[in-house]
Amino acid sequence: MRKQKSIFQNIDWLLVLLYLVMVIAGWLNIFAAVYNEEHSVITDFSQNYGKQMMWILTSLVIAFFILIIDGKFYDAFAGVIYAISIISMIAVLFFGHTVAGSKSWFRFGDFGIQPAEFAKFATAMMIAKFLSPLGLKKNTWRTRISAVAIFFFPLLLILLENETGVALVFLSFCIVLYREEIIPGWLLMIGISAAVLFVVSLLVPKMILVTSLLILATIIVLLFRKWKTFFVVAGLVAICIGVVVSVDHVFNHVLEPHQKKRIQVFLGMEDDLKGAGYNVNQSKIAIGSGGLTGKGFLKGTQTKYNFVPEQSTDFIFCTVGEEWGFVGTTTVVLLFLALLYRIIFIAERQKSAFARIYGYGVAGVIFFHFMVNVGMTIGLMPVIGIPLPFFSYGGSSLWGFTILLFILIKLDSYRTFVLR
Amino acid sequence: MKTSHSTQRLVLLITISLVAFTYIGRLFYLQVVEDKYKLSADENVLRRIIDYPSRGLVYDRNGKLLVFNQTVYDLMITPREVKEMDTAEFCSIIKISIEDFRKKFQKAKNYSPYRSSIFEKQISAETYGTLQEKLFKYKGFSVQPRTIRKYPYNTAAHLLGYLGEVDENVTAKNNYYQMGDYIGISGIEQSYEKELRGRRGTRYMMVDNFNREKGRFKEGKYDTLAISGENLKLSLDAELQEYAELLFQNKRGSAVAIDPSTGEILAMVNSPTYNPNLMVGRERSRNYGRLLKDEDKPLFNRAMMAYYPPGSTFKIINSLIGLQEQVITPETYFSCAGGYRVGNIFVHCHPHSSPLDLRTAVAVSCNSYYCQTFRGVIDNRKYNRTEDAFDAWRNYVLSFGIGKKIDVDMPHELRGNVPTVDYYNRFFGKGRWKSSTIISLAIGQGELGITPLQMANAACIVANKGYYYVPHIVKEIGYKHYLPELFKKKNYTMVDPKYFNAIQDGMEWVFERGTARGSRVDSLVMCGKTGTAQNPHGKNHSVFFCFAPRENPKIAVAVLVENAGQGAHFAAPIASLMVQKYLLRTIKRPDLEKRMLDAVIVPMANDSTVLDD
Structure with missing residues (x-):
């Protein structure tokens, strides 16, 4: 193994460029969302865009440090970083600051740090570390359960913090497990199907659903006429009916009222335009009013006059939609598509299993954020409060995603040196 | 490790691409295809602020102010901004119960928690005074001034009319109005609504999610200025109107006075009447309900x-x-x-000299003379059939403005009733009626129904010897003193002017030696005619119409006092007093005046079947 000549050697500049474009575009939209005539100095630290400017600059410093640290460090210390992350999330449960019912912040004066944001890259590294050894027996249940446990542990801790949205992000590691063949595709399909069944059972009367399931099962059995099929189908139907019957219980007793409300609104079971549905409706209005080319920079009335809630954080995409129109939103979607393609391309070109698996972890997390956040603003996903990577206002979030991405860039710059 | 996982990678790439393109499709729909979000966005951010112009003032012909605007205050509420407060004190100030408070609050909240709406309408200046000092304690409440109509003289209620809130019918037909706006719904307030209301101004303000104003939309490009309503000068003589209303106290009926030389309405009395100030303010709907239920029908525009x-x-x-x-x-x-007598019909008459000519027949109101005249008209040889003759007669009547609307500039005018050939054909059967069958028309009875306004207009026609101007209540509109052309045109009857002299002679004799001898005014040459209208609702109505002076007539009056008996008893004295009041401004007949003022006419059962005058 040779020493790297320069820290910028072999860096994937395309990825860095995509990152910078997104961060700057994000900042412009935060500026537009918060903008008013009284505070027009771009570095005004009393305003979100002033703070975000600082977050961006510090992120660049962090990125620089990640690049100068030896590439072997991450592989070697993945376990330690994961442990620190878990400890800090336990600590936040005891010493954290409660914001809007969630206990997930450490406060330092004006600024806050959200350990959950950093758990994402820590978990990505830990999974990579766990799955990378050559001798790992992939097809054992022990491996599968351990792998799942690595991301379920932080997931549960974040659930305890009452940050359901952030917790759900950890499910994106299923993508890594799928890519690494730890979880077979059919199992993933069953999981997704169960979720779909859950939703459908909320909407369709139970009797109709159970009857149609039985009819479907009978048709399949009659078509194949094999004992094996019969047992499989019977088992599946039994599980399905179990899900259908238990849905109401889960829905009414396990979910929090606000979560219930969001699901109801999302499913169109309730049209609550002034309550839970307000956000989505206003979000759609803001985006829809942008038209083809948008109203122009700083001209968005819906965002400027605060009709859209959380517009510099979770609903930043609305500002894009209103001020830049369909052209702007499509550009952002395509930017994410390009970013994800590039990350997967980079992951696949790694010789190191650790780097590859980590790369998929990065892709999974960013994809999940993108899908849920944008989907939420255009009414295709329930309202789950997670930020749009690189765009949304927020120090922890931007730092977290910067670290997540730049570790990959660093690992990638070692691709020619690592032979393993 | 070689890429043996190409299937998984492919699945992932396809999934990511699918999501991205689904989103792009959805965005295309939201942003390019669907328009409703653009409208919702404007609705969110734009507030139309209406500047209500002041409504035009109304004066009488001598410049007396009859209608003006008084400022009242609507108490507005923005439910979202309401904080904890002393509800009991608040309720006691604006004089509502706590129960009402809750209801009103809920109603406002249901309308919109963010937008301000009316909490309590038209609170008085006094209440406002008390409230104003404490308003700072009641967050979310504000006061919006608006004007209501005020009437310094308690007179001419039906004619002036009143305002009311627009209903859905109006807002559906006319996009000028919005719910909550006021519109004239009776009297001149209705017929001159457009002139009186002016043009309201609209400002478009941009507001944020808390409904705070953030600036003018596009620098006020779409804003319009409010234009005040035009003032009206009525032809009404308020002094005459008040005097006539006084004469009508404790009586039912109506009087209309018109200047024949112009068609200007000088007075229009309805009795019983009501105080126009009852129809404004917070008590309006309660008062209205009470007036509507009143057996004397004070809201009924008899004229x-x-x-x-x-x-x-x-x-x-x-x-x-x-x-x-x-x-x-x-x-x-x-x-x-x-x-x-004709067949088994006998029309009574009263004692007078016989035989008699036309002038005397007018003066003494001979029934027989008119039965024969009427039969002559209907049985005229120049018409082949009774029906044709009757049609001719009817057309003459219509040309006098009777049996049709005469387009007075006030709403709810009715056309009166002059029977038609079809009506008699249906009633008696075709060919089964003749002049003798309908002989009661000869003496103004039968199916005839005439409004006092039409009667006064007929008096104008006789005064003018054959024409009339469309009666109107407005003399001048706005500072340009404008008057619609319709009111400047002479409308001729089908009777040649040369025939009017003899009739005027007879009508003068009515005062000199005829039925209205008791109502003559020494210094005036007046022409008139009494009437005693038999009706199915009780005692005969006392009817009279007249004009004066005979040369260059300045006033024509029709008076009808319900159930007051003969025309000479009440209608003629009242009419002559009105003429005197208008032309001479003083009344030198205190006994007659007192008799009229003191008379209480209680509607009684029909005690007279004889049509004798």
């Missing part, structure tokens, strides 16, 4: 909507038709033996 049989006053019109049709001349004599 334009009540159909009365004209009685003997109609003989003037039948005389003129007879003259024009050359059935009679002024020198035609008919005899009268206490009545007129």
